[in-house]
Amino acid sequence: MAKKKEGWKELPIGAIIVEPGSSRKFKTGDWREGKKPVVDKDKCTNCLFCWISCPDSAIIVKDGEMKGFNLDYCKGCGICFTQCPVNAIEMVDEEKE
Amino acid sequence: MKVAAKTANEAMAEAMRQINPDVVAAYPITPSTEIVQIFSQFVADGLVDTEFVPVESEHSAASACTAAAAAGARVMTATASQGLALMNEVLFVTAGLRLPMVICEIARTLSAPINIHCDHSDTMDQRDTGWMQFYAEDSQEAYDLVIQAVKITEEAFLPAMVSADAFILSHSLQRIEMLDDKDVQNFIGEHKTPFSILDTDKPITVGPLDLQDYYFEHKRSEAQAMRDAGKVIEKVFSDFGKKFGRKYNLIEEYKMKDAKRAIVLMGSTAGTAKEVVDTLRADGEKVGLVKVFAFRPWPTEEVNQALKNAEYIGVMDRAEGMSGFGAPLFTEIRSSLYDENKNPDIYGYVYGLGGRDTTPGDIKKVFDDLKKVENGKKLDRNNYLGVRE
Numbered sequence: 444m445a446k447k448k449e450g451w452k453e454l455p456i457g458a459i460i461v462e463p464g465s466s467r468k469f470k471t472g473d474w475r476e477g478k479k480p481v482v483d484k485d486k487c488t489n490c491l492f493c494w495i496s497c498p499d500s501a502i503i504v505k506d507g508e509m510k511g512f513n514l515d516y517c518k519g520c521g522i523c524f525t526q527c528p529v530n531a532i533e534m535v536d537e538e539k540e
Numbered sequence: 541m542k543v544a545a546k547t548a549n550e551a552m553a554e555a556m557r558q559i560n561p562d563v564v565a566a567y568p569i570t571p572s573t574e575i576v577q578i579f580s581q582f583v584a585d586g587l588v589d590t591e592f593v594p595v596e597s598e599h600s601a602a603s604a605c606t607a608a609a610a611a612g613a614r615v616m617t618a619t620a621s622q623g624l625a626l627m628n629e630v631l632f633v634t635a636g637l638r639l640p641m642v643i644c645e646i647a648r649t650l651s652a653p654i655n656i657h658c659d660h661s662d663t664m665d666q667r668d669t670g671w672m673q674f675y676a677e678d679s680q681e682a683y684d685l686v687i688q689a690v691k692i693t694e695e696a697f698l699p700a701m702v703s704a705d706a707f708i709l710s711h712s713l714q715r716i717e718m719l720d721d722k723d724v725q726n727f728i729g730e731h732k733t734p735f736s737i738l739d740t741d742k743p744i745t746v747g748p749l750d751l752q753d754y755y756f757e758h759k760r761s762e763a764q765a766m767r768d769a770g771k772v773i774e775k776v777f778s779d780f781g782k783k784f785g786r787k788y789n790l791i792e793e794y795k796m797k798d799a800k801r802a803i804v805l806m807g808s809t810a811g812t813a814k815e816v817v818d819t820l821r822a823d824g825e826k827v828g829l830v831k832v833f834a835f836r837p838w839p840t841e842e843v844n845q846a847l848k849n850a851e852y853i854g855v856m857d858r859a860e861g862m863s864g865f866g867a868p869l870f871t872e873i874r875s876s877l878y879d880e881n882k883n884p885d886i887y888g889y890v891y892g893l894g895g896r897d898t899t900p901g902d903i904k905k906v907f908d909d910l911k912k913v914e915n916g917k918k919l920d921r922n923n924y925l926g927v928r929e
Contacts, residue, residue, distance in 0.1 A: 448753060448754070449757070450757065451756075451757035451758070451760040451761045451764075452761070454754070454757055454758065454761060455735075456638040456697055456734075456761060456765075457636065457637040457638035457639065457697075457746070457758075458636070458637070458747070458748065458750050458754070458755075458758040459637075459735060459744050459745060459746050460744060460745035460748055461735070461742070461744050463743040463744075463745075465745075
């Protein structure tokens with residue numbers, strides 16, 4: 444459960460944000476509607492086209508290897524799916540895990 | 541203190557010199573051009589420390605001032621009419637970001653048809669922006685209100701415009717009493733700001749996207765600032781009155797104590813109306829005037845208190861409002877008095893559009909109309925004063 448949001452008296456005036464880097468806390472993954480990316484690591488060549496194309500920095504890379512998707516931030520735009528040169532990424536229905 | 545002959549443009553430019561704002565970004569427009577022209581001479585002569593930014597439009601003037609205010613600067617500009625209209629988009633931003641700023645505004649009508657003369661359609665167009673609005677009757681009030689507005693905006697965290705009627709005030713020479721430079725500086729004090737976009741030790745984000753989950757709360761907070769601003773204004777008016785002997789209130793009552801018939805209006809026409817009240821009083825008629833200084837925040841309690849004994853009220857609007865019903869001041873007055881037990885008869889008069897002269901005879905006609913109503917004659921709820929049929 445998300446924490447209770449502040450009432451109008453508790454918020455800083457003028458809608459300013461007083462905490463630096465707080466956008467990290469804004470988990471935009473819940474904007475995803477229906478489809479999420481999955482990777483077939485047997486096909487993946489770790490070219491990292493997906494990583495460089497992702498507008499939400501949601502591709503997890505460790506030691507030069509593509510490890511999957513951070514679904515807290517992936518908005519399901521499908522750019523990685525269209526950019527993958529070896530068709531290793533598919534967009535699948537969220538329900539069918 | 542020194543006595544001087546100043547037009548409202550000159551008086552407001554002098555007030556700006558004495559305030560010595562950190563940033564002034566401005567674009568010229570008739571009839572407020574002189575304010576910035578005179579002020580830019582002060583800049584050139586080294587009489588102020590202001591960073592003067594001659595921008596390419598009023599939209600840019602308001603934007604540059606708003607950004608400088610977010611950086612913690614004390615900011616001012618001047619404009620009128622179409623210039624104010626062009627600022628409209630940014631005015632919501634200044635108020636929404638809760639930044640202090642003062643506009644020296646000259647009340648001029650809006651096109652079309654094109655006309656450079658006085659009415660209040662430009663400021664009425666901005667009444668929902670979240671800016672405080674003050675209306676001066678003469679050069680002295682324009683001067684005093686600009687100085688006080690600086691302090692008010694910085695304490696209320698809302699911007700303010702001080703309006704003086706085009707040509708009638710902006711270009712008419714009047715006697716004013718000017719404060720000493722150091723008295724103005726002492727009165728307004730140092731500008732303190734709770735946050736600044738330039739403070740790298742306390743980094744902040746200004747103007748982020750604010751969606752369904754927070755926008756409403758921020759607007760609620762802004763609305764409260766406007767509701768609370770009346771108290772801030774009264775405090776600053778009171779301090780100014782104690783220090784300099786000229787005490788302002790949210791409204792001015794003129795011979796209202798036992799007035800049965802009253803006129804309510806704003807701006808320079810108050811001078812003419814006072815003259816008519818005096819004349820009619822000399823004939824034993826119980827008439828009075830309420831001049832509204834602060835249109836935003838709207839001074840409900842003060843207005844109701846002033847009009848509590850009035851039975852017939854004529855509200856004079858120098859803007860049409862184009863509601864198909866009543867002009868802006870009329871609807872405010874009528875709505876304010878709705879909750880009172882007494883039920884005065886209130887009539888609207890749109891007057892002086894496009895700088896049409898408003899004579900003592902015009903004002904007398906309103907009082908005469910109200911008398912006819914008192915004697916049982918029927919009058920249209922909304923009327924036009926001085927227009928050819």
